[in-house]
Amino acid sequence: MLIFFGWGKNVDEVPLDPGTRLLMISEYFHVFWFLTATWGRQFQLATWTEHGWAVRPISTEDADALCGGAAPDISLWKRFSLMGAVAFFVMMVALVLAYSLATER
DSSP, X not given: OTTXXXXXXXXXXXXXXXXXXXXXXXXXXXXTTTEEEEEEEEEEEEEEETTEEEEEEEOHHHHHHHTTSOOOOOOHHHHHHHHHHHHHHHHHHHHHHHHHHHHOO
């Protein structure tokens, strides 16, 4: 069933230096993998220690400062493609119904 739809969390990673990573975590729902709705952008700072990765949440402003004002963001396609496809489908159904009602007389 996951071929047709799915959901989860996505992690995008930006290396800041060899021992530090900026993580952007977002949640998504997808249909056929390429139509998605994504929301909830959160940032975490991961730092390598002798015990493994230490991770702590940071604010969007801190993430912007670490990336020089260009913190990663969710692309428009990932954010709105599922909603755009649904809107397109609804418009097509409305046009077909309007056309069939107009030619019925």
